[in-house]
């Protein structure tokens with residue numbers, strides 16, 4: 001089961017670290033593959049979500065924004081993920097290269113693992129309502 005912390009409690013607890021910037025977001029094969037997967041649309045048959053806009057700038061922008069403003073989700077393997085809900089369209093979903101929907105949120109996974117941290121657009125419908133385990137505030141808010 002996932003545990004959630006609102007942004008304020010996560011910040012107070014020191015759970016939020018500044019994300020890598022610039023080339024350090026893509027400085028190994030794993031991160032580079034994730035970056036390419038989520039910034040360049042292609043006709044892969046798999047479901048994937050892709051950020052809109054100039055790829056390298058948008059990618060960094062959304063990873064930084066999510067960490068600066070998002071709430072924290074700790075999954076059942078104790079991995080720290082961050083979810084940020086935008087007021088704008090963050091990206092699109094594709095299946096078989098075909099557009100299937102707009103995304104309005106961003107998820108950053110492996111936030112505390114500098115060798116794996118990456119982000120991708122997600123649909124707001126993937127986000128469950130939850131309460132911060134610390135202050136009981138409803139998330140997302």
Ligand SMILES: [Zn+2]
Pocket residue numbers: 005006007008009010132133134135136137
């Ligand atoms: Zn809280």
